[in-house]
Amino acid sequence: MLLDLVKKARSYRRYDPTKPISPETLAELTEAARLTPSAGNLQRLRYLAVTDKSEVLALTEGVKWAGYLTDWDGPGESEAPTAYLILLSPESTGVSQIDVGIAAETILLAAAEKGVGGCMILNFPREELTERYKLTGKYKIELVISLGVPAEKVELEEMKDGNVRYYRDEKDVHHVPKRPLAEVFFTPNRL
Ligand SMILES: Cc1cc2nc3c(=O)[nH]c(=O)nc-3n(C[C@H](O)[C@H](O)[C@H](O)COP(=O)(O)O)c2cc1C
Structure with a gap:
């Protein structure tokens, strides 16, 4: 079921860094993103696959992970992602960013179906990546998505007291509070 x-x-x-994501899998995730809607059907997004271990580890170090987990610096080599997809567009606009959101969630859904997990990342080392992949004058980086076989348990929970902060419990399970349906779903006579 979709839900x-x-x-x-x-x-x-x-x-789990011992379970690599192949370029073929990354191409399959991109195939799903390729077919999503885009404004004016312009399909301006491009998808740069990064699987080289040293490049993956360098990017992993440059990302700012999980801002609310103040006592965790992000995954070290023993829990690093094994690939990244970098979403590019010739020019970043409000509209291109809507396209990016649609594509990015589609990638995560397609990944989930294959037992692969990921994280959308806006807090990435833009200059470093732009230089490394010689993107200047060609593409802007819209979003980075880390990918790999998850080695952590993540649970959704109903939000209490408007507290949006995700956290890890004593068993190292990552909990993500979500607002209740009644808080986000309106009808015209109940706004
Ligand atoms: C546009 C966007 C940018 C994000 N950037 C980061 C980021 O830079 N670093 C990070 O660790 N997580 C990032 N996230 C992940 C969010 O923190 C995550 O979606 C949120 O905590 C809810 O968890 P969930 O995705 O499991 O529902 C980003 C998510 C989105 C949608």
Whole structure:
């Protein structure tokens, strides 16, 4: 069921580095993104696959992971992602960012179906990546998505007292509070 897949497609930030994601799998995730809607059907997004271990580890170090987990610096080599997809567009606009959101969630859903997990990342080292992949004058980086086989448990829970902060419990399970349906779903006579 779609809702099961949506629930499974969480943000995973700790992975099993012994289980690589192949370029073929990354191409399959991109195939799903390729078919999503885009404004004016312009299809301006491009998808740069990164699987080289040293490049993956360098990017992993440059990302700012999980801002609310103040006592965790992000995955080290033993729990690092094994691949990244970098979403590019010739020019970043409000409209291109809507396209990016649609594509990115589609990638995470397609990944979840294959037992792969990921995390959308806006807090990435833009200059470093732009230089490394010689993107200047060609593409802007819209979003980075880390990918790998998850090595952490993530659970959704109903939000209490408006507290949006995700946290890890004593068993190292990552909990993500979500606002109750009644808080986000309106009808015209109940706004
Ligand atoms: C546009 C966007 C940017 C994000 N950037 C980061 C980021 O830089 N670092 C990070 O660790 N998580 C990032 N996240 C993941 C969010 O923290 C995550 O979606 C949120 O905590 C809810 O968890 P969930 O995805 O499991 O529902 C980002 C998510 C989105 C949608």
